[in-house]
Amino acid sequence: MGNFLSIVQLIEIMVLISYLNPFSSEGEEIVREKGSIEGIFEVNPELLQLVRDSKSQNISDDSYIPKNYADLALKRVEWYLRRKNDKKYNHNDYAFLINPKIAKFDVISIYTMAQAIGIKFNPKSREGRLLVESQGKLVEDRLEKLVPIERKEVVNNLLNQMITQDNIKWTSMSQLLGSKKINLTDMILDQGDVVLEKEDFLIRFEDKIEGRLPEKMYDLLIGEKIKEMIISRMIMQKTENYIHKVHEMAPKIEAHPTLLEIGEQISEKIKELSYFPGSGGSGGFGGDIKATQLQxxxxxxxxxxxxxxxxxxxxxxxxxxxxxxxxxxxxxxxxxxxxxxxxxxxxxxxxxxxxxxxxxxxxxxxxxxxxxxxxxxxxxxxxxxxxxxxxxxxxxxxxxxxxxxxxxxxxxxxxxxxxxxxxxxxxxxxxxxxxxxxxxxxxxxxxxxxxxxxxxxxxxxxxxxx
Amino acid sequence: MTHIFEPSTLEERRRYYRDEWDINDLPDFIRKDLSKREFGFDHLGRGPNDRYRVFKTPDMLKRFMRYRSPFAAYCSVAFYNKPRKRGEWLKSELVFDVDAKDVPVRSCGCDSVCEICLDEARQIVAGLIDTLKQDLGLKNIHVIYSGRGYHIRILDESAMGLDSEGRSQVLKYVAGAEPPKNKYFMEDESGQKPYELEHFSIPLGYPAVFTKRIKYAILHMNGTEKMEEVNPKLMKDVLKYREMVQKDEWGLFKNKIGPIRYRNLVEGISKLNMGLVDAKVSIDLKRILRMPTSLHSKVSMRCMEVKNIETFDPLKEAVPKFVNERKGY
Incomplete structure (x- = not known):
């Protein structure tokens, strides 16, 4: 250890938290401050600059650069579908998504998307599923790009925020189990606890392990990867819950036309990008499938x-x-x-x-x-x-x-x-x-x-x- | 002994409920919140078609049982605010049903139920309970001898709200119904080859549970088990070398079998393990299960709570008196 984080680094961690978990208190703070629906389609020079300055970002064409919050939301959809289905996918076309400085724009865009989808579609619709899956994938990609010390720190912070007990009980993950976001068999369980920390692992199992270093066994079986998996799945679940909440409230309030329009655009974007010739991906046999004779x-x-x-x-x-x-x-x-x-x-x-x-x-x-x-x-x-x-x-x-x-x-x-x-x-x-x-x-x-x-x-x- | 598993007559049922059955034997976990459960009855031996019954007090249940002497009695694993309509579901016991006649690996090879497979079912139940306690940390676990097997009924509040999928995941974990992965990556070693680590080298967590279940299966196989992944030659070799498994010499056993065939065996047994427990019962939140203390009339055995699974002998403790008094016994 020996490496203490400076104040600047601590502030950066706080930014990273909302960048990874838009549903954290930091993320909610951003929404309270900047979450007005009015400027969603307005060109935002700060966003333009930030995207252009993102490391390795392809700027050879204006179409690569989101100009406002709505554009950013659609770029997220585009990123996920191209990444999944398009063999010609180039990460540099979307490098801005992996730039932590985008956090405040990104948070607004995901809330906008979740609200648009919750109002217009069923939470289990392909639009809903896409947002949830893409958020999980984005968390994984973003964590991967962090430097190790930052990564460890932010993972621990996120876990502490999301899980309040000293020991995480597997039963507290019932929603993740129920939605199959997590497999019980992937986790190391003991007395009902999900074992995540090395010290805890060694106290519980050191005596049982023979012929192998217990520390190495921990790194192989758990390490940071299980923690990161839990984090990404929990954030997916939070995204899903938020869409559900909006969907439940939708009939009681009049939907803002801007949100309906964004919902429509998301749906169109999915239809447009569900099929890439020769992709072989799970979305690669997409397009609309119509009623025909049975084969x-x-x-x-x-x-x-x-x-x-x-x-x-x-x-x-x-x-x-x-x-x-x-x-x-x-x-x-x-x-x-x-x-x-x-x-x-x-x-x-x-x-x-x-x-x-x-x-x-x-x-x-x-x-x-x-x-x-x-x-x-x-x-x-x-x-x-x-x-x-x-x-x-x-x-x-x-x-x-x-x-x-x-x-x-x-x-x-x-x-x-x-x-x-x-x-x-x-x-x-x-x-x-x-x-x-x-x-x-x-x-x-x-x-x-x-x-x-x-x-x-x-x-x-x-x-x-x- | 041949009279033990024979069906009971109406007269025997009446004698049982009049002379032997006592409402006070009903386990506390059933008596408590009795009025929130749905009860179901089979009066003619054709299935429980008298459903949606509710009893506000144990006395009302007692009168019903004495008067009707049902062929079979059931109560729900679920608790409802409106049990008569199965409305306003509150929670459900987490349940595992091990039926001796359906256990996929049975050394006896009988076509129904016998002393041997009943005892094997008991051993399986003991193993499942061990995992439910040690790994999953569950409490308030009750074992019921059902007449032809066992019900594990868990009333741990932390697990009673689980949905079907959550229950299915618990089932796979405790039964060892998924082969654990055998390739692991070290942190900070991207691009490196994965480490191969078989389940038997990991003495903790799910891999250790799986090792116990696969060991049980290998040691109890009689060679007639059907697994798509296991051809007759592989089955023959498994039986030939299983002594090594008995001694926990897993590395030697895998070497004798060969790595690819070993993986096939593991895949095959994990599928068999899914049948250790009746999965339909575990994932059904509104299931009715045979009521403890009631008579299993098809086999003339008492359905009863088991206090110590290690020592329980159904043939000593669950046989109603009228069976011993049968002519020619």
């Missing part, structure tokens, strides 16, 4: 197995929960997880002809393939299938009943592993996705790009059922 060869292994028939024990969940939601969304609304908006079948299939003539027969056929056939034992499960399509507990889907129940989205791969583990036989594509519907979209995109023009089996399925 059976793009079904994931769990769905293929369900269609072939499932044994007793798993039949009900496989047909009613998994297949019903998968086939209906795959046929009618494959982009449900990307888009904010409609969640009724009749919005896409107004006279329910596709539902009645294509989707339900496939579900019932798979139910018949079960051993023993599902509806022989449990005829009431037919009603449950209709209910999971959003038409209440009724014999047939009818428009007058629509909305009596929810149109269920397909369960995630994680849930399938728990509820229907015998159906989960992952192939290579499964490793890249978290939901059977995402598999379907990705596989169709891969098949299209590989030039596979095999006609969809959906056109043959009628004869199969005859």
């Amino acid at each position: 059976h060869e793009a079904f994931p292994p769990c769905i293929q197995k369900t269609i072939e028939g499932v044994g007793s024990g798993n039949r009900n969940d496989a047909i009613v929960l998994l297949l019903t939601s998968f086939l209906s969304y795959a046929r009618l609304y494959p982009s449900v997880f990307r888009n904010e908006g409609t969640s009724k079948i009749s919005d896409i299939d107004p006279d329910l002809q596709i539902t009645i003539n294509e989707i339900i027969p496939l579900i019932f056929e798979a139910a018949n393939n079960c051993n023993p056939p599902l509806f022989d034992d449990d005829p009431q499960e037919k009603l449950n299938v209709i209910a999971k399509l959003g038409f209440g507990v009724n014999k047939d889907p009818e428009l007058k009943h629509e909305g009596e129940s929810k149109w269920y989205t397909p369960m995630s791969c994680d849930k399938i592993k728990i509820h229907l583990s015998s159906l989960c036989k992952p192939d290579a594509t499964c490793k890249k996705i978290g939901n059977p519907l995402s598999y379907y979209n990705r596989k169709r995109w891969e098949l299209r790009n590989s030039g596979d023009k095999t006609p969809s089996k959906s056109s043959e399925s009628d004869s199969d059922t005859d």
